[in-house]
Amino acid sequence: MQSRNEKTQTVLIAGGAGFVGSHLCDAHLARGDKVICVDSYITGSQNNVRPLLNHPNFLLVESDIRDLTKFDEPLDKIYNLACAASPPQYQADPVHTMMTCVAGTGNLLQLAERHQANFLQASTSEVYGDPVEHPQREDYRGNVNCTGPRACYDEGKRAAEALCFDMVRAARVSARVARIFNTYGPRMLPNDGRIISNLLVQAISGDPLTIYGSGEQTRSFCFVSDLVAGLMALMDVDPNPGMPVNLGNPGEFTIKELAVMIESLFPTTPGVVYRPLPQDDPQRRRPDISRAQELLNWRPQIPLSEGLQRTAAWFEATLSDSKEFGSRRTKAQDRAAALAVER
Numbered sequence: 001m002q003s004r005n006e007k008t009q010t011v012l013i014a015g016g017a018g019f020v021g022s023h024l025c026d027a028h029l030a031r032g033d034k035v036i037c038v039d040s041y042i043t044g045s046q047n048n049v050r051p052l053l054n055h056p057n058f059l060l061v062e063s064d065i066r067d068l069t070k071f072d073e074p075l076d077k078i079y080n081l082a083c084a085a086s087p088p089q090y091q092a093d094p095v096h097t098m099m100t101c102v103a104g105t106g107n108l109l110q111l112a113e114r115h116q117a118n119f120l121q122a123s124t125s126e127v128y129g130d131p132v133e134h135p136q137r138e139d140y141r142g143n144v145n146c147t148g149p150r151a152c153y154d155e156g157k158r159a160a161e162a163l164c165f166d167m168v169r170a171a172r173v174s175a176r177v178a179r180i181f182n183t184y185g186p187r188m189l190p191n192d193g194r195i196i197s198n199l200l201v202q203a204i205s206g207d208p209l210t211i212y213g214s215g216e217q218t219r220s221f222c223f224v225s226d227l228v229a230g231l232m233a234l235m236d237v238d239p240n241p242g243m244p245v246n247l248g249n250p251g252e253f254t255i256k257e258l259a260v261m262i263e264s265l266f267p268t269t270p271g272v273v274y275r276p277l278p279q280d281d282p283q284r285r286r287p288d289i290s291r292a293q294e295l296l297n298w299r300p301q302i303p304l305s306e307g308l309q310r311t312a313a314w315f316e317a318t319l320s321d322s323k324e325f326g327s328r329r330t331k332a333q334d335r336a337a338a339l340a341v342e343r
């Protein structure tokens with residue numbers, strides 16, 4: 001909580017109605033800040049912030065960051081989390097994804113400059129592409145296919161990082177860049193193609209677990225509360241590191257190991273089915289978090305076994321509460337269907 005003599009900070013969170021953004025809204029409100037949540041709901045939902053709608057320090061604004069609404073009141077901090085994050089969602093309308101990353105980030109950086117607000121860009125481990133160095137340190141420049149189906153996101157996020165560091169070099173904005181590795185937890189969409197939500201929803205529904213490829217590919221999974229603590233620490237650290245910072249859990253698991261952990265939570269799961277690996281899917285992912293440890297004194301606290309239990313409990317409660325939640329399509333999925341008809 002904020003002490004009485006600290007000034008209330010006004011924090012704008014673009015993408016605040018999404019999975020990570022809604023937890024960040026919760027954390028800033030709990031600290032006593034005023035939160036302006038900006039979202040177009042293309043992949044997020046008002047449901048994620050519904051409990052906050054009557055909070056006196058919370059304001060929800062529907063706006064697309066590619067064509068951002070004007071904000072007159074003073075802003076102290078701006079987070080840019082606005083971007084579809086899972087491959088099926090960001091590939092649904094790749095031009096929208098790229099323009100969100102480039103034009104949208106540019107608009108928010110200009111807003112930060114006008115308000116002299118600190119800025120944090122949610123970048124991604126996808127900037128490392130299918131990495132040939134392991135674990136990934138921030139000085140590794142990555143192995144990205146710049147014309148493939150994931151490029152709208154990987155290259156979009158790389159361009160957004162470049163914009164941030166141009167603004168920092170020109171001393172126009174104190175921009176910070178978090179390279180986020182796979183994050184999971186309550187409020188993930190059940191049908192957005194992320195591995196943990198996929199497997200948990202299949203297990204809860206009594207379906208076999210789908211593994212893409214051999215299952216020997218690895219990922220590192222960070223529980224959402226750990227990520228939010230890291231984002232807030234990076235936003236607040238003084239001086240600005242002036243370089244990207246990896247945020248993720250360095251524990252590394254094969255997808256097969258993950259499936260076994262989920263089977264142990266749901267012992268009646270009827271086994272595993274294998275499907276072909278999507279194009280450009282990375283083989284190995286593990287963050288080197290020494291920079292975050294040194295600069296922010298941050299490291300994840302929640303082990304995968306505990307985070308999976310908490311997430312599974314949330315999915316079980318939510319899926320049984322609302323039958324239509326399981327089949328809810330996002331605007332991104334509707335756009336993909338409309339584009340397919342136009343073609």
Ligand SMILES: NC(=O)c1ccc[n+]([C@@H]2O[C@H](COP(=O)([O-])OP(=O)(O)OC[C@H]3O[C@@H](n4cnc5c(N)ncnc54)[C@H](O)[C@@H]3O)[C@@H](O)[C@H]2O)c1
Pocket residue numbers: 014015016017018019020021038039040041042043044045063064065066080081082083084085086100104122123124125179180181182183184
């Ligand atoms: N969750 C992860 O594992 C992960 C990993 C790496 C990076 N990230 C980054 O973190 C951020 C949040 O990810 P998430 O998992 O919460 O995804 P999410 O899809 O749940 O949230 C993104 C939010 O941004 C909104 N949005 C998208 N485009 C917009 C636009 N043009 N204008 C306004 N709002 C827009 C969506 O409606 C949604 O509410 C994203 O920028 C993502 O790239 C997430």
